[in-house]
Amino acid sequence: MNTRTYTIAGIVLKRSNVGESDRVVTILSKEEGRQVYVAKGVRRTNSSSGSYFEPGNRITAHCVRTKSLPILTQSKLIASGHESKSRSLADIRRISQLLEIFDGVFVAEELETPVFNQIELLHSQALMGTTPIDELRRNVRFLIQLMGFDISQDPKKSLAEELSTILEKPLRSFDFLVVK
Structure with a gap:
């Protein structure tokens, strides 16, 4: 071979x-x-x-x-991540943020099966656009915990703030996809 x-x-x-x-x-x-x-x-x-x-x-x-x-x-x-013709700006922002999180957290090494299964679940939920945002947040938290990062359950701290701490930089996709 x-x-x-x-x-x-x-x-x-x-x-x-x-x-x-x-x-x-x-x-x-x-x-x-x-x-x-x-x-x-x-x-x-x-x-x-x-x-x-x-x-x-x-x-x-x-x-x-x-x-x-x-x-x-x-x-x-x-x-396709762009199949739906009725995709809203919130759906596009959700997918963009998820891809940015994946890009910042993962490195070039083989992924364990539970971690990749969680990635596929999150990706499909974001593409469908029917999953409630709270469930997506829970699934992102679970993925981060699967990878061994300590993520608090503090209600005063948003998930974006916690992810920015882990990534050591702020999430950029949120800034230019906010409806003003």
């Missing part, structure tokens, strides 16, 4: 454009944890997989290890 190639299934956390046709994508997967990949040629107008690498999407991807960043060669969309 060739160890240079492998397949992952994960959630796209963020992406940035590089050059004219490439994109650098951060994906959270059970196999690799939070890892950065290069998707070659996905910004071309005739690329069929360019939209797969949008934040919030669940994908399966075939990867090739290189000396620098791994390259995504093939991909398949499992669930």
Whole structure:
């Protein structure tokens, strides 16, 4: 078996454009944890997989290890984070905050099954948009506790403040997604 190639299934956390046709994508997967990949040629107008690498999407991807960043060669969309045409700003903010939390908390190492199952649960609840916010908060707290972080149950301290303490920086997605 060739160890240079492998397949992952994960959630796209963020992406940035590089050059004219490439994109650098951060994906959270059970196999690799939070890892950065290069998707070659996905910004071309005739690329069929360019939209797969949008934040919030669940994908399966075939990867090739290189000396620098791994390259995504093939991909398949499992669930889109932007399917619903009636998505409100609150739903978009919820998904954006969740992706920012995932990006800040996880590192490049294999994730344990209970942790990744909780990640998938939170992601699907945020995408559906029907889960009450209190239940989402409880599930985020449970995920943080599963990872070994001490998160208090102090009602005076908001979840965003506690997460900012853990991440050692404030959550940014909340600032520009607030309805004024």
